[in-house]
Amino acid sequence: IEVPSSLKSLCSYVETKPKEQTINFTIDKEVFGEERNTFLLPEDITQLAGMEEIGATVVAVYMRVLYEKLKKANMCTMVGFIDPAVVSANAGTITSRSRIVAGRLQKTDGEQIFMMPYNPGRHWILLIMRAKRETVYFLDPLPGPRVVDEEAKNIVNSALKIYNSHIGRQGRKAPIWKTLSGTSKQPSSVECGYYVMRFMRDIIMDPSLAFE
Numbered sequence: 001i002e003v004p005s006s007l008k009s010l011c012s013y014v015e016t017k018p019k020e021q022t023i024n025f026t027i028d029k030e031v032f033g034e035e036r037n038t039f040l041l042p043e044d045i046t047q048l049a050g051m052e053e054i055g056a057t058v059v060a061v062y063m064r065v066l067y068e069k070l071k072k073a074n075m076c077t078m079v080g081f082i083d084p085a086v087v088s089a090n091a092g093t094i095t096s097r098s099r100i101v102a103g104r105l106q107k108t109d110g111e112q113i114f115m116m117p118y119n120p121g122r123h124w125i126l127l128i129m130r131a132k133r134e135t136v137y138f139l140d141p142l143p144g145p146r147v148v149d150e151e152a153k154n155i156v157n158s159a160l161k162i163y164n165s166h167i168g169r170q171g172r173k174a175p176i177w178k179t180l181s182g183t184s185k186q187p188s189s190v191e192c193g194y195y196v197m198r199f200m201r202d203i204i205m206d207p208s209l210a211f212e
Helices: 005-015 042-049 056-072 094-105 150-167 192-204
Strands: 023-027 036-040 079-081 113-118 125-130 135-139 176-179
Touching (some): 023 056, 036 042, 056 079, 056 113, 113 192
Antiparallel strands (some): 023 036, 113 125
16 A cells, blocks of 8 residues: 555654554544543554554544644534544443434534444444434445444434424424435445545535535
C-alpha cells in the first residue's frame, strides 16, 4: 500500500516507542457534544498504515480531523458528528444510546445532518440523520444487498421519537430509511472502517451536501 509521507513519519515515530505507551489527546466538546480524553496505541497507527481492521478510537480521531475541515469551510452548523464509541454495539443499553443520540439532535435546529458511524460487531456502517425530515440514510461498504442492523435502527428510531417529543411534534409513525446506492464497495473483509471514513469525507467536501 502506498502510504503518505506524513503517515510514514508517524509510523517511524511510534516504532521507537514501547508497545504499551499511548498517544494521549483531547477531543474537544464541539466535535461530539462532550469533551473527552482518549488515546491511541502504537499498534493503532501501524494497523491504519497497513489498512488492517480499525476500532472506534481511530474512526473518532478521523472525525475530529473532519471537524476541523468543517470549521474552515464554515459548515459546522450544517454537519454534526456522533461519537461511534458511545453508540456502537456493547456501549450500553439501546435506551441509553438512544438518549445520547437524541441529546445531540436536540442541540440543533434539526436541519443539520448528523453522521453516525456504527459498528454492530467487526463491521462499520454509516448512518446519516436529518431530524427535521425524520429521514435516515444508510451506507454500507459491503457488496450485495444490505439491510440495516436492527439494533442500530432501534437506537435511531427511538432517538428521533425523543427529539420529536422535545420539539413538541407528533411526527411520523416511523422515520424514513433510505439506502444510498452507488457507494464504493470494500474489496475484502477489513476495509469497512476506511470506507466509512471516506464516505464522511466525500460528503462534507461538497458544500451543497447533495449526497443523496
